[in-house]
Every structure is written in C-alpha cells, then in structure tokens.
Amino acid sequence: MPVIPVEPENKFRKFIFNLCQSQFFEGIVSCAIMMNTVVLMITHYGSSDKFNTTIAVLNIIFVVFFLFECILKLIGYGFQYYFSESSNNFDFAIVVLSLISIDDSISNLFNMTVFRIIRVARLLRMVKASKSLQALLKTLYLAIYNIANVGLLFTLIIFTFAVAAMNLFGDIEIGDNYYINSQANFRTFYSAMITLFRASTGESWNGLMHDCH
Helix, strand or coil: CCCCCCCCCCHHHHHHHHHHHCHHHHHHHHHHHHHHHHHHHHCCCCCCHHHHHHHHHHHHHHHHHHHHHHHHHHHHHCHHHHCCCHHHHHHHHHHHHHHHHCCHHHHCCCCCHHHHHHHHHHHHHHHHHCHHHHHHHHHHHHCHHHHHHHHHHHHHHHHHHHHHHHHHHCCCCCCCCCCCCCCCCCCCHHHHHHHHHHHHCCCCHHHHHHHCC
C-alpha cells in the first residue's frame, strides 16, 4: 500500500511540508534541473582553466541546492514517506553520488565521470511534473505490444532478404575501397543481416547498391 503524505502538526514542519507541496517550489526545482543540464551541456574539451573553474563552482552550487531540497523534503514529509516514494529514492541517490563526485580525494581513486553524468537523469523528474509527458509515456507503454510486433515483422523482412542477398551477392569482391568490405558483405548470414540492418538506417545504402551492380 502506498504511503500517503500526512501534514505534520509541528508548525515548522507544516510550513516546510506546504512549501514542498507547492507548485512554486516544484517550478524552482524544475528550473534548477534545466539550468544544471545546460551547465553539463556547455562543458567541452579544450576549455580554459577559468571556464573549468566556473563550471566546477556552478556544479557545487547545484549539488548544494539539490541537497537542500532533499533536506527540506525529509523534514516536511518525514523519513517514512520520503523513502517510500521511488522518485525520492532516485533523487536521494543522485544527491549522494553528486556529493561523492565533488570530493577530490575520492575522484583521484575512481573515475567519477559516470557519477557526474548521472545528474542528467534528473531530467526524468520533468515527466512527473508534466501531465502531457505522463500521457505520452502511458500511450507508449500501451503501444509496446504493437511496437514489438512491428519489430518482429521488420526482423522477418531482414531475415528473408539476408538469405536472398547471400545467394545473389555473396561472391562479390571485397576490397578496402569498396562499400562491400570485410565489415559489410553478404558472405555469411550474420554479416548479411548486419549489412542490411545498417542499410535500413540509410547508412551508405547507395554505395552498397552500386557495389552490387
């Protein structure tokens, strides 16, 4: 049974509870998530030391902000409700990993890049805040069975044409300057399947066609 948040009797906790429940608070958190994502987006190779320092400071600010959000929710909702929600557990895990990633002593021992990148996953919280996105995901979930059927039909088509291509084009000369080469050819069933799948994405399909001329 899901735990329903109960408004606390303590005045201070009640104020924090109402704040966390408000659309204003959710809007600020959503803006912070988007700004944090922008900061991660503008990070690039070859940037100056001043730029890297600025990004590092901004990352610390965002980590502190989300830590503060986590503390507010723990105070307002209480431990029982906070940790009963999967979205809160997800946020808590990201906060902990973010705190670990800014520790230089740990960063020297482990590659913390993955921990830093995982902060992008906060964008998934936008789904919870948007009813239109929720409806879209629900539609996608209901259509998964039909999407699977389309995938099976596509696999059957590729299978059929792979067998045909092995018989028609399996003896074509392979060369480094050709589109049909050691990585893309029709000499085995596996390579034929991979080649046709690649061509179905539009990758060099015209080159394959000319080599099969």
